[in-house]
Amino acid sequence: DTAVSQTPKYLVTQMGNDKSIKCEQNLGHDTMYWYKQDSKKFLKIMFSYNNKELIINETVPNRFSPKSPDKAHLNLHINSLELGDSAVYFCASSLRTSGYEQYFGPGTRLTVT
Amino acid sequence: QKEVEQNSGPLSVPEGAIASLNCTYSDRVSQSFFWYRQYSGKSPELIMSIYSNGDKEDGRFTAQLNKASQYVSLLIRDSQPSDSATYLCAVKVGNDMRFGAGTRLTVKP
Numbered sequence: 001d002t003a004v005s006q007t008p009k010y011l012v013t014q015m016g017n018d019k020s021i022k023c024e025q026n027l028g029h030d031t032m033y034w035y036k037q038d039s040k041k042f043l044k045i046m047f048s049y050n051n052k053e054l055i056i057n058e059t060v061p062n063r064f065s066p067k068s069p070d071k072a073h074l075n076l077h078i079n080s081l082e083l084g085d086s087a088v089y090f091c092a093s094s095l096r097t098s099g100y101e102q103y104f105g106p107g108t109r110l111t112v113t
Numbered sequence: 114q115k116e117v118e119q120n121s122g123p124l125s126v127p128e129g130a131i132a133s134l135n136c137t138y139s140d141r142v143s144q145s146f147f148w149y150r151q152y153s154g155k156s157p158e159l160i161m162s163i164y165s166n167g168d169k170e171d172g173r174f175t176a177q178l179n180k181a182s183q184y185v186s187l188l189i190r191d192s193q194p195s196d197s198a199t200y201l202c203a204v205k206v207g208n209d210m211r212f213g214a215g216t217r218l219t220v221k222p
Contacts (some may be wrong), residue, residue: 032208039200041214041215042214042215044212045209048208049176055208056208056209065195088222090157097208098144098145098207099143102159102210104149104157104158105156106156107156109153
């Protein structure tokens with residue numbers, strides 16, 4: 001009965017490659033998020049989608065492109081991977097956009113070599 | 114000034130003691146406040162949410178909010194070694210959730 005799931009859990013790839021991370025939530029939430037946690041453990045929001053519509057797009061290189069086919073799924077595609085993209089990427093969801101608790105997936109550890 | 118500030122620690126307390134974690138935030142219109150616990154190599158796990166001034170208790174955890182001082186804290190009573198983790202303060206302003214850098218807590222047996 002996993003609430004927020006992500007695949008893959010680990011991703012090791014070379015610079016210049018394109019990769020995707022998938023996220024699914026079965027909580028019936030309307031809003032989903034992507035966060036990046038760097039080596040210093042700082043958690044920073046990247047994108048937020050509400051009912052398949054983009055509502056937050058922080059200053060993120062346009063090599064990162066989120067896609068939400070339906071409100072239960074939010075995928076992250078990364079083009080032309082760079083060394084600095086190495087981090088843990090967390091997906092999260094909340095019931096609505098404002099004021100509600102966010103629940104996190106297990107994370108995807110991306111290593112770019 | 115950082116939007117959400119926490120003392121990075123490490124904060125070390127003996128088992129059974131009270132651990133006190135503090136957080137300040139810069140945006141006065143912040144409405145919702147959360148504490149997350151993150152074990153090493155794991156995802157953040159929600160512990161408490163607080164929306165109005167005062168104290169909110171849940172088991173061994175008490176969250177305290179003072180909007181006038183832009184301050185939110187988390188007290189952990191009867192600290193256990195299993196409480197050893199990084200505690201993240203999060204502040205929601207509109208659609209945005211801003212996290213502090215976290216305070217690393219170690220509870221020594």
